[in-house]
Amino acid sequence: MTRNITLSVSDELSEKMKEHKDVKWSEVARQAIEKRITDLETLEKIAQKSHLTKRETEELSRKIDRKIAKKLGLR
Secondary structure, eight states, X not given: OOOOOOOXXXXXXXXXXXXXXXXXXXXXXXXXXXXXXXXHHHXXXXXXXXXXXXXXXXXXXXXHHHHHHHHTTOO
């Protein structure tokens, strides 16, 4: 079974998305959500064996995401 969700984006982002009509934006969003869920599940497994709190683990994840994005030129 699948479920629909509604996603809000800024007017500016919407206009940029319209410039790329060939991109299936719902697929991009689905993949991003799936990746984030996988990352969170991995972090939860690590956290179970760690002395870090869930909040500390999530902050570490955000820092890693930012550094990877910066390295790839996405930020």
